[in-house]
Amino acid sequence: xxxxxxxxxxQVPTEIFWSIFNKLSFIDLIQAKxxxxxxxxxxxxxxxxxxxxxxxxxxxxxxxxxAFVNNNGYNGFFNLCENRVYNLKTTPMEFRExxxxxxxxxxxxxxxxxxxxxxxxxxxxxxIHLPSVDYLLGLKKMERNEDGEYELDYLKKNQxxxxxxxxxxxxxxxxxxxxxxxxxxxxxxxxxVVLLCNNREEIAYHQRGYNSWTVIDVSHPPxxxxxxxxxxxxxxxxxxxxxxxxxxxxxxxxxIVKKSDIVLPFxxxxxxxxxxxxxxxxxxxxxxxxxxxxxxxxxxxGDYVDLDGTLLTEWDLLTETCTQPKICPYxxxxxxxxxxxxxxxxxxxxxxxxxxxxxxxGNQSVSVSVQSFPNCETNSIYFTDDCWQKMEExxxxxxxxxxxxxxxxxxxxxxxxxxSDKIQPPPCWIIPSSMLESxxxxxxxxxxxxx
Amino acid sequence: xxxxxxxxLESKDNEIFEVEESIAIxxxxxxxxxxxxxxxxxxxERNQMVPEARCRKQANYHVEQNNKIVxxxxxxWESKFFEVDMDDLHxxxxxxxxxxxxxxxxxxxxxxxxxxxxxxxxxVIRQTFGINNDxxxxxxxxxxxxxxxxxI
Numbered sequence: 307x308x309x310x311x312x313x314x315x316x317q318v319p320t321e322i323f324w325s326i327f328n329k330l331s332f333i334d335l336i337q338a339k340x341x342x343x344x345x346x347x348x349x350x351x352x353x354x355x356x357x358x359x360x361x362x363x364x365x366x367x368x369x370x371x372x373a374f375v376n377n378n379g380y381n382g383f384f385n386l387c388e389n390r391v392y393n394l395k396t397t398p399m400e401f402r403e404x405x406x407x408x409x410x411x412x413x414x415x416x417x418x419x420x421x422x423x424x425x426x427x428x429x430x431x432x433x434i435h436l437p438s439v440d441y442l443l444g445l446k447k448m449e450r451n452e453d454g455e456y457e458l459d460y461l462k463k464n465q466x467x468x469x470x471x472x473x474x475x476x477x478x479x480x481x482x483x484x485x486x487x488x489x490x491x492x493x494x495x496x497x498x499v500v501l502l503c504n505n506r507e508e509i510a511y512h513q514r515g516y517n518s519w520t521v522i523d524v525s526h527p528p529x530x531x532x533x534x535x536x537x538x539x540x541x542x543x544x545x546x547x548x549x550x551x552x553x554x555x556x557x558x559x560x561x562i563v564k565k566s567d568i569v570l571p572f573x574x575x576x577x578x579x580x581x582x583x584x585x586x587x588x589x590x591x592x593x594x595x596x597x598x599x600x601x602x603x604x605x606x607x608g609d610y611v612d613l614d615g616t617l618l619t620e621w622d623l624l625t626e627t628c629t630q631p632k633i634c635p636y637x638x639x640x641x642x643x644x645x646x647x648x649x650x651x652x653x654x655x656x657x658x659x660x661x662x663x664x665x666x667x668g669n670q671s672v673s674v675s676v677q678s679f680p681n682c683e684t685n686s687i688y689f690t691d692d693c694w695q696k697m698e699e700x701x702x703x704x705x706x707x708x709x710x711x712x713x714x715x716x717x718x719x720x721x722x723x724x725x726s727d728k729i730q731p732p733p734c735w736i737i738p739s740s741m742l743e744s745x746x747x748x749x750x751x752x753x754x755x756x757x
Numbered sequence: 758x759x760x761x762x763x764x765x766l767e768s769k770d771n772e773i774f775e776v777e778e779s780i781a782i783x784x785x786x787x788x789x790x791x792x793x794x795x796x797x798x799x800x801x802e803r804n805q806m807v808p809e810a811r812c813r814k815q816a817n818y819h820v821e822q823n824n825k826i827v828x829x830x831x832x833x834w835e836s837k838f839f840e841v842d843m844d845d846l847h848x849x850x851x852x853x854x855x856x857x858x859x860x861x862x863x864x865x866x867x868x869x870x871x872x873x874x875x876x877x878x879x880x881v882i883r884q885t886f887g888i889n890n891d892x893x894x895x896x897x898x899x900x901x902x903x904x905x906x907x908x909i
Contacts, residue, residue, distance in 0.1 A: 322862075325862065325863070329867060333906055334873055341890075390909075392909070394905055429903070
């Protein structure tokens with residue numbers, strides 16, 4: 307014990323640290339961070355590059371009553387590198403009491419009662435309040451009752467007040483469909499928050515440092531998806547148009563400048579397939595930036611999908627022999643992937659994502675390199691359930707539509723299994739921004755209207 | 758494995774080792790030098806004789822096992838090889854790093870990782886590795902707050 311030891315921390319080059327810490331699990335890295343300042347920095351690199359799936363507790367899902375799920379909250383974090391669930395010793399009460407409205411750059415966005423949104427980083431345990439969205443959403447009152455339901459008084463289209471009692475997913479369906487970030491709150495950088503709200507008809511922006519939300523001038527509502535890339539907002543509408551706004555630019559009256567507005571032809575393959583499946587389900591669309599390409603993802607969700615994958619209609623659920631209708635949850639059947647050809651201005655089918663994987667759902671749609679974490683599936687789409695309108699329809703299911711889709715063989719793999727299909731709140735990806743670093747490119751410059 | 762040319766390696770404390778060339782080139786450093794100098798390589802090292810012998814022993818073993826990897830035997834041998842105290846591990850570390858022998862480095866870093874995993878708390882890690890706590894009081898409190906995860 308009295309022997310003098312050369313400190314490993316002092317003499318060993320950083321590359322060595324890298325190879326040691328590379329083999330440590332999340333919990334060991336957290337411990338390593340507390341040893342000394344150089345270990346803190348080295349371990350931080352690894353802790354901030356892990357992808358997660360945020361989950362409700364297994365116990366609540368599997369032992370709970372499907373009718374009383376509104377009081378369920380998030381509880382665990384499934385680490386995709388290790389295939390293991392971690393949770394915080396003290397689960398923040400926000401996970402139960404607030405409604406998750408987005409996940410972007412490693413931060414979660416929640417909506418508290420009284421219509422106050424906030425950012426939360428579970429790994430740094432930092433909470434950042436945002437200005438109230440009551441005016442933006444026409445919400446006069448938003449209170450959460452003891453059953454976990456929201457009681458809302460709101461003004462719709464400036465005409466009349468409505469009163470509604472609903473669960474979290476309906477709040478998400480009607481009020482704020484998705485919240486994303488421009489920039490990174492971590493580095494005290496100037497960042498902003500973008501909301502797709504009011505039944506997908508409006509896009510609002512808040513810049514850090516100001517105390518308000520600005521409604522952006524939109525031309526083609528409603529929208530399917532919004533993303534932020536290099537301080538620009540990209541919005542994909544139901545009619546397959548893409549609009550781009552420059553968050554750094556303002557016109558002579560101070561409005562955010564629109565850089566681009568293109569209506570694109572709907573890709574044939576999906577159009578034909580969609581027609582053939584009319585009445586059996588719906589399509590959702592996502593916009594993703596990947597290596598400076600813009601991708602369109604079409605996700606077809608069958609309304610009632612039997613265990614063997616057969617698509618059924620509501621009538622098929624009623625049989626002569628049973629008094630109860632058959633239980634067939636909605637399920638994603640396939641994805642189509644397209645890339646934007648900037649010259650021809652049309653969507654071109656993508657056969658393979660090569661060494662990329664996509665993460666889609668209630669989070670900001672992102673693309674990562676398969677090298678970015680061990681066990682990453684190549685040429686795959688990791689997806690969670692973001693079908694807000696269907697999630698609260700049935701006591702037996704909702705929040706369950708998740709998994710990993712392989713684009714090449716069109717097959718599905720589970721990501722995390724619950725023995726019940728009623729999974730509330732629905733699992734959500736947390737993908738840190740350091741996993742998304744890409745090289746400088748010309749994506750923005752390629753779109754017409756941008757310089 | 759066919760017997761190939763032998764290389765002569767001289768360590769800093771003037772000991773000369775005859776090593777089969779195929780083993781010697783497990784070290785990236787030696788490999789680079791032999792391609793430059795051809796048949797013989799004179800290598801200056803900071804390390805003492807003991808780590809050199811260990812390095813050689815392991816590289817030798819790996820080459821022998823190359824064609825028929827008997828996993829259990831190899832991992833048994835490896836656990837014994839690395840079952841040393843922190844000082845020896847440190848020497849192995851420095852040797853593997855200087856000579857750029859990837860397999861040895863992997864073994865050492867894994868062992869260090871295992872050490873870290875086995876430590877029950879932060880103080881034990883500090884003692885094992887001889888590290889001083891250089892955090893300010895407030896920093897330490899913040900970090901302790903973040904150290905509040907369980908795994909299920």
